[in-house]
Amino acid sequence: MLSKKTRYAMVALVYLAKEGGQKAIMSTEIAKNEKIPQRFLENILLELKKMGVLGSRLGKSGGYYLIKKPDEIRLSDVIRHFEGAIALLYCVSEKQYQPCEFCKDEAKCKIRGVFKEIRDTTSAILDKTTLSNLVG
Secondary structure: OOOHHHHHHHHHHHHHHHOOOOOOEOHHHHHHHHOOOHHHHHHHHHHHHHOOOEEEEOOOOOEEEEOOOHHHOEHHHHHHHHHOOOOOOHHHOOOOOOOOOOOOOHHHOHHHHHHHHHHHHHHHHHHHOEHHHHHO
């Protein structure tokens, strides 16, 4: 399951992309129109800024804007940033691997094999899906 934080991050990115990406949008506008708690959204937007996806401007015409093109922002990057690993089991994770406490032999474990296939398929879909796909 994706956390609310990750889902709100995707909703905010879609909103910014629909608004043209380069135009600075106030977080209050996004929060109001997308029904996201303002303080929670502000933290998410700051994380997206640290991630290198958003920029911000202060002042009357300030707000947040995309600094990458929508077709350069992959869903897999957003999910990994907020959730960590995409894998459902640590023993099949590429970045957070931990040996399985239940397996006697990981190479022969049928359960691990199924979850590795799920991870590979999920990763492939998320890697090819960009913000552009969500806006269209």
